[in-house]
Amino acid sequence: MTDKSHDPNQMTGAAMIVRAFIDHGVQHVFGYPGGAVLPIYDEIFQQSEVEHILVRHEQGAGHAAEGYARSTGKPGVVLVTSGPGATNMVTPLTDALMDSIPLVCITGQVPTHLIGNDAFQECDTVGITRPATKHNWLVRDVNDLARVLHEAFYVATTGRPGPVVVDVPKDVQFATGTYHPPRKSDVHISYTPRVKGDENQIRKAVAMLANAKRPVIYTGGGVINSGPEASQLLRQLVEATGFPITSTLMGLGAYPASGPNWLGMLGMHGTYEANMTMHDCDVMLCVGARFDDRITGRTDAFSPGSKKIHIDIDPSSINKNIRVDVPIIGDAGNVLGDLLHVFKAEARKPDIKAWWQQIAQWRARNSLSYRKNNDIILPQYAIQRLFELTRGKDTYITTEVGQHQMWAAQFYGFEEPHRWMTSGGLGTMGYGLPAAVGVQVAHPDSLVIDIAGDASVQMTIQEMSTAVQFELPIKIFILNNQYMGMVRQWQQLLHGNRLSHSYSEALPDFVKLADAYGCVGLQATKPSDLDGAIKEMIAIKRPVLFDCRVAALENCFPMIPSGKAHNEMLLPEEATDEATAKAFSGGKALV
Amino acid sequence: MNQPASAYFLEERHDPTETHTLSVLVQNEPGVLARVIGLFSGRGYNIDSLTVSETENQKHLSRITIVTTGTPMVIQQIKHQLDRMIPVYRVVDMTLTGSSIERELAMVKVRGGGDHRVEALRLADAFRARVIDATTESFVFEITGNSSKISQFIDLMRPLGLVEVSRTGVAAITRGPEGM
Ligand SMILES: Cc1ncc(C[n+]2csc(CCOP(=O)(O)OP(=O)(O)O)c2C)c(N)n1
Numbered sequence: 001m002t003d004k005s006h007d008p009n010q011m012t013g014a015a016m017i018v019r020a021f022i023d024h025g026v027q028h029v030f031g032y033p034g035g036a037v038l039p040i041y042d043e044i045f046q047q048s049e050v051e052h053i054l055v056r057h058e059q060g061a062g063h064a065a066e067g068y069a070r071s072t073g074k075p076g077v078v079l080v081t082s083g084p085g086a087t088n089m090v091t092p093l094t095d096a097l098m099d100s101i102p103l104v105c106i107t108g109q110v111p112t113h114l115i116g117n118d119a120f121q122e123c124d125t126v127g128i129t130r131p132a133t134k135h136n137w138l139v140r141d142v143n144d145l146a147r148v149l150h151e152a153f154y155v156a157t158t159g160r161p162g163p164v165v166v167d168v169p170k171d172v173q174f175a176t177g178t179y180h181p182p183r184k185s186d187v188h189i190s191y192t193p194r195v196k197g198d199e200n201q202i203r204k205a206v207a208m209l210a211n212a213k214r215p216v217i218y219t220g221g222g223v224i225n226s227g228p229e230a231s232q233l234l235r236q237l238v239e240a241t242g243f244p245i246t247s248t249l250m251g252l253g254a255y256p257a258s259g260p261n262w263l264g265m266l267g268m269h270g271t272y273e274a275n276m277t278m279h280d281c282d283v284m285l286c287v288g289a290r291f292d293d294r295i296t297g298r299t300d301a302f303s304p305g306s307k308k309i310h311i312d313i314d315p316s317s318i319n320k321n322i323r324v325d326v327p328i329i330g331d332a333g334n335v336l337g338d339l340l341h342v343f344k345a346e347a348r349k350p351d352i353k354a355w356w357q358q359i360a361q362w363r364a365r366n367s368l369s370y371r372k373n374n375d376i377i378l379p380q381y382a383i384q385r386l387f388e389l390t391r392g393k394d395t396y397i398t399t400e401v402g403q404h405q406m407w408a409a410q411f412y413g414f415e416e417p418h419r420w421m422t423s424g425g426l427g428t429m430g431y432g433l434p435a436a437v438g439v440q441v442a443h444p445d446s447l448v449i450d451i452a453g454d455a456s457v458q459m460t461i462q463e464m465s466t467a468v469q470f471e472l473p474i475k476i477f478i479l480n481n482q483y484m485g486m487v488r489q490w491q492q493l494l495h496g497n498r499l500s501h502s503y504s505e506a507l508p509d510f511v512k513l514a515d516a517y518g519c520v521g522l523q524a525t526k527p528s529d530l531d532g533a534i535k536e537m538i539a540i541k542r543p544v545l546f547d548c549r550v551a552a553l554e555n556c557f558p559m560i561p562s563g564k565a566h567n568e569m570l571l572p573e574e575a576t577d578e579a580t581a582k583a584f585s586g587g588k589a590l591v
Numbered sequence: 592m593n594q595p596a597s598a599y600f601l602e603e604r605h606d607p608t609e610t611h612t613l614s615v616l617v618q619n620e621p622g623v624l625a626r627v628i629g630l631f632s633g634r635g636y637n638i639d640s641l642t643v644s645e646t647e648n649q650k651h652l653s654r655i656t657i658v659t660t661g662t663p664m665v666i667q668q669i670k671h672q673l674d675r676m677i678p679v680y681r682v683v684d685m686t687l688t689g690s691s692i693e694r695e696l697a698m699v700k701v702r703g704g705g706d707h708r709v710e711a712l713r714l715a716d717a718f719r720a721r722v723i724d725a726t727t728e729s730f731v732f733e734i735t736g737n738s739s740k741i742s743q744f745i746d747l748m749r750p751l752g753l754v755e756v757s758r759t760g761v762a763a764i765t766r767g768p769e770g771m
C-alpha cells in the first residue's frame with residue numbers, strides 16, 4: 001500500500017465541498033447550518049477564501065443566491081441542512097428553474113445507513129427537488145463527490161442555466177477520499193447543450209428580416225442569461241435593422257429603455273404599442289423568450305399574420321405554445337452574432353417607415369398614462385420619482401410580486417442588463433428582499449433597491465436581520481397600498497369586487513419595525529414629501545425600510561383581459577367600470 | 592367566447608391525437624426512471640406503456656420504451672423534454688422511422704372446463720400462444736406479438752374464463768442493419 005497521508009488530494013467530503021467552491025471561483029455562499037451539514041460548517045470556519053452569508057430562513061438563502069447570480073452572471077451557491085432546510089429551499093429552486101437562474105445548492109442528508117428509515121430530519125431531498133431542479137444528485141460514496149460537484153457547477157451554468165442540488169449524507173462528509181480539480185470527464189457525455197445556431201436557418205431568418213414590412217424583435221431573459229455581450233449584439237442588430245423592439249418582464253435592460261426603438265414591455269400589463277406591434281407584425285424575431293401565457297394572451301389569436309423566428313438554447317421551448325417558422329437552437333449571444341454578421345453582409349435595412357408611422361399612432365395613445373394627484377401618492381408616480389432620483393446612479397432593482405412589480409417594470413427605465421431582478425415565471429412573493437441581499441453582497445458599493453409590496457415584503461422580512469449583520473445597505477421601498485393589490489384588482493375585475501381576504505389587516509408599523517431590526521425606517525405619505533424622503537433613503541448608507549403610503553385602490557393598466565387577444569387591450573382612460581365589466585368575458589361574475 | 596372569470600386564458604384544443612412509440616437510451620443510474628416518469632406525470636403526458644431494462648451490449652445503458660398518445664405538438668414536446676434530461680443520450684421516435692417492429696409478451700390465465708377448455712386451446716393455437724402451465728381446470732398461455740394482437744386474444748379469452756393477465760409492455764426495434 002502506498003502512503004496517502006501526504007497526498008494533498010486526500011481529504012474529507014466536507015473539505016472537498018469547500019475546495020470545489022474555491023476551484024469554481026465561489027466567493028460567497030448563502031446558507032443556514034444544521035446537524036446534517038456541521039462538518040461542512042466546520043470546514044468553512046477554518047478557511048477565509050469563501051465567505052458565508054448567514055440568512056434567517058433557507059428560502060432567503062435561495063433567493064439571495066438568485067439575486068447574486070442574476071446580477072453577476074455567476075452561479076449562486078447555497079448550503080442548507082437536511083429535512084426542513086432542504087424543504088425550505090423548494091420555492092427558490094423552483095423559482096430559479098422557471099427563470100433559468102444558475103444555482104448550486106448543497107444539502108446535508110442523514111447518514112447513508114439511515115436513509116429510508118424516517119430518521120430525524122430526513123426527507124427524500126432528491127425526490128422532492130427532482131421536478132424543481134435542472135438535475136440533482138445523491139452522493140453515496142466520497143470518491144464520487146468531486147466529480148459530482150464539478151458536474152453540478154457545469155450543468156447549472158451551461159446550456160439553459162438552472163438550479164441543481166447535491167445531497168450529501170453526513171457520513172460522506174466525514175469520510176476521506178480523493179479529490180480532483182474540475183476536468184472534462186466529470187460531465188455526463190449525454191449532456192451536450194448546443195451553443196452555435198444552424199447556418200442555413202440563420203440565412204433563412206436573415207432573408208425574412210430583410211424582406212419584412214412590419215417587423216418586431218421580441219426578447220426575453222435568455223438574452224440576459226447569455227451574458228452582457230448578447231445585449232451588445234442585440235443593440236447592434238436593432239441599429240442595423242432599424243426594427244422596433246419589445247421584451248418580456250425577464251428581458252428588461254437588454255435594450256435600453258431610452259433607446260429610440262424601444263416599445264416598452266409586452267404582455268398582460270405591457271404597453272399598447274408593444275402588444276399592437278406584436279399582433280400586427282409580419283415578421284417576429286423572438287430571442288431567448290418562450291411565448292408564455294402572460295405574453296401571448298389567447299394563443300389562437302396571437303400575432304396571426306406573422307412569420308416567426310425563434311432563437312432559444314432549449315429545444316423544448318420551440319413550438320411549445322406557438323408554432324414558429326424558423327427555429328434556431330443555440331445560445332442567444334452566439335446566434336445573434338452570426339445573424340448580425342450575415343445580415344450586415346447580405347441584407348440592407350428594409351424600408352419600414354410606414355410601420356413606424358403606425359407605431360407612432362399606437363404610442364400616441366399613451367397607454368401608461370395616469371391622472372395626477374396632489375394629495376395622495378400614486379404608485380406609478382412613486383416609481384417614476386424613484387427612477388428619476390436614481391437615474392445615472394449605479395443602481396440594481398429587485399421586486400416582490402404584485403401590482404408594484406408591474407408598475408416597476410412599466411415605469412422604471414432599465415438601461416443595462418443584469419440590473420433588474422424579479423420573479424417572473426413562478427411569481428414568488430418574498431423574492432425581492434432576500435434577492436436584494438444577494439445583489440448587495442455581490443455589489444457592496446452599489447445602490448440596491450427592492451421595490452416591494454406591503455404583503456409580499458412580510459414573507460421574507462426577517463432577512464433585514466441578515467442585511468444588518470452583514471452591513472448590506474439595501475433599500476426596501478414598500479409601495480404600501482394596504483392591500484394585496486394585485487389580488488384585489490382581480491377580485492374587483494372578475495369576482496364582483498368581493499374582496500375576499502385581500503386586505504392587509506394589522507400591518508406592522510414598518511418604521512418601528514426598521515428600528516427593531518436596527519436599520520432605518522422612513523415614511524412618505526404625501527406627494528410633496530416623496531422626493532425628499534427618497535433622497536434621504538439614497539443618502540443613508542445603512543439598510544432602510546421605506547414605507548411609501550400610496551393610493552389603496554389604484555389598478556394596474558393597461559391590461560389584456562383574460563381570453564382576449566393583444567389588440568383587445570384595456571387602456572387606463574377607457575377602464576371605466578362599465579367598459580371593464582364588458583371587457584372581461586366572464587361578465588356574469590361582475591354583475 | 593364564454594369562459595369563467597379567470598386570471599388564465601382558458602382554451603380548449605381539439606387537435607387530433609396520435610400514438611407514438613419512443614425509444615430512450617439513458618445512463619443507468621439511480622433515479623433515472625423516476626425522472627422519466629415524473630416528467631410524464633408532472634406535465635400531464637400519457638403513458639400507454641413503459642418498459643425498461645439494461646441493454647446488454649453497452650455497459651451502464653438502459654433502454655426505455657414508451658408508448659404515448661398526444662397531439663403532434665405534445666409528442667414533439669415530450670421528445671424535447673426527454674432529450675434535455677441530463678442522463679438521456681438519445682430519443683428515437685420509432686413511429687416516425689416507419690420501419691419499427693414492436694412486440695409485447697403476455698401471460699394469460701384461463702379457468703374452465705368442457706367446451707370452454709377446448710375452445711381456449713383451439714384459439715391459442717390459432718394465435719400461436721403456448722401453454723406454459725396447465726391444471727385440470729386451468730391454463731396459462733404465453734403469447735407474443737404486437738399489442739393489438741394480444742388485446743384481441745385477451746378479448747377472446749374473456750368469455751372462456753379469463754382469470755388474469757400479465758403483460759410486459761412494448762419493446763421496439765427498427766428493421767434493417769442500423770442501430771439507434
Ligand atoms: C408566495 C405567493 N403567494 C401568493 C401569491 C399570489 N399573489 C400574487 S400578487 C399577491 C398580492 C401581493 O400584494 P402586495 O405585496 O401588497 O403587492 P401589491 O399587489 O399590493 O402591489 C398575491 C397574494 C404569490 N404570487 N406568491
Ligand SMILES: [Mg+2]
Binds near residue numbers: 479480485
Ligand atoms: Mg399591497
